[in-house]
Amino acid sequence: MSTEQNYPIKKVNIICAKGAIEDVYATLVMGNGAVMEGIETNLFFTFFGLDAIVKNRMDKLHTAVVGNPALRLPGGLRMPTLLGVIPGMESFTSWMMMGEMAKLDIPPVSEFLDLITAGGGKIFACKLAMDMFKFKKEDLSEHVSGILTVGEFYAHAGGEGSQIIFT
Amino acid sequence: MAQKTYAGKTVDVNEEDYFTNPSQWTKEIAVEIAKEEGIVLTEQHFAIMEFLRNRFNSGEALSIRSINHSGVIDVKTFYQLFPGAPLKKATKIAGIPKPVSCI
Numbered sequence: 001m002s003t004e005q006n007y008p009i010k011k012v013n014i015i016c017a018k019g020a021i022e023d024v025y026a027t028l029v030m031g032n033g034a035v036m037e038g039i040e041t042n043l044f045f046t047f048f049g050l051d052a053i054v055k056n057r058m059d060k061l062h063t064a065v066v067g068n069p070a071l072r073l074p075g076g077l078r079m080p081t082l083l084g085v086i087p088g089m090e091s092f093t094s095w096m097m098m099g100e101m102a103k104l105d106i107p108p109v110s111e112f113l114d115l116i117t118a119g120g121g122k123i124f125a126c127k128l129a130m131d132m133f134k135f136k137k138e139d140l141s142e143h144v145s146g147i148l149t150v151g152e153f154y155a156h157a158g159g160e161g162s163q164i165i166f167t
Numbered sequence: 168m169a170q171k172t173y174a175g176k177t178v179d180v181n182e183e184d185y186f187t188n189p190s191q192w193t194k195e196i197a198v199e200i201a202k203e204e205g206i207v208l209t210e211q212h213f214a215i216m217e218f219l220r221n222r223f224n225s226g227e228a229l230s231i232r233s234i235n236h237s238g239v240i241d242v243k244t245f246y247q248l249f250p251g252a253p254l255k256k257a258t259k260i261a262g263i264p265k266p267v268s269c270i
Contacts, residue, residue: 033269036231038251105230106270115231118243119253 010161011040013153017166019048021063021097026167027052028112035119040162043116044153046126050133053125053141058109062094113143124148124156173199178262185258185265189220192262200260204249208260212248214239216261229254229266 012034016027027043034041051057065071065084071093073079083089098108107115113123125140125147137147148156157164168187171180174195179187186192194213201208218237222229231254234245249256254266 029269032231036252036254104270105228105232105268107232111232115235115242118241119231119246 008161009034009039009163011042011157011159012163012165013042013044013157014165014167015044015046016049016052017047019051019057019061021061021094023167024049024052024061024109025101025106028109028116029106030165030167031121032112032116032119035116035121040159041116041119041121042124042156043121044124044126044148046129050125050129050135052109053113053123053144054135054139055141056139058113058141061109062090063097065090065093110141113141117143122156124153126150126153181264183265186262187264189223189263192220196262197260200262204256204260206249206256206260209248211240211244212257212260215245215248216257219257219261220263223258223263228268229258230268230270232270 012030014027014031014034016024018024027045027049031041031043045053051061063071065079066081068081068084069078071079071084074096106112117123122145123141123143125135125144127147127149130136130147137144169180169182169184170177171184172178174193176191176193176196178191178196181187197213197216198208201212206212215234215237218234218239219229222233227233231242231245234240234242240248245253245257249260258264258266
């Protein structure tokens with residue numbers, strides 16, 4: 001018997017605090033993957049990560065083109081960070097990334113939340129960040145189960161075989 | 168290569184009991200595998216398994232998202248029909264290899 005079989009992950013609690021495409025998708029892919037494996041799943045969005053569950057922002061996420069040293073042009077050359085300041089470059093790059101993901105059948109954020117909640121995954125917003133950015137409950141996707149304080153988040157995260165992941 | 172016997176027929180499976188030869192599958196076999204998984208198969212189960220088998224046979228990747236495009240059931244119903252890990256269970260019962268997709 002391997003260690004994984006002796007101590008299976010029964011529950012994951014994934015925190016997303018950033019709102020760039022790659023940050024949000026890391027959370028959504030890990031979360032949806034957990035739901036697909038039959039693992040109880042809680043996703044907690046805070047700070048800029050809230051953009052992923054704000055209705056009029058969720059499908060318009062961008063990726064950083066300035067100060068992103070891993071960003072490369074088609075063909076593999078590094079993208080000089082100064083090119084990132086050209087107007088429209090961030091939108092164009094983000095559009096390209098979303099296109100590449102769509103080819104792999106990776107859905108837009110709103111549809112991803114549909115899939116996760118259809119399988120029983122739960123989506124939560126952080127109360128403090130909601131207050132700070134002056135969001136109201138109506139601004140959030142209908143898939144959001146609740147707005148939690150830190151204490152409430154920890155209470156939700158409890159249980160045997162439970163893990164907290166900060167993406 | 169491991170083998171298992173379902174409904175009086177011997178079939179080839181891998182170490183996780185997934186079929187390695189989908190043409191050996193029959194509906195009677197599916198009923199017995201489903202029983203091992205604690206599922207009683209209905210017409211809806213067979214309809215979505217037919218979709219999965221057709222998609223596999225045409226070489227398309229299987230993902231949870233593709234279920235919404237099946238025209239048979241939506242993802243929520245899929246989770247109810249095959250509780251727990253639906254894509255893994257459904258492909259096992261449908262006699263096709265375990266999907267390698269992350270989504």
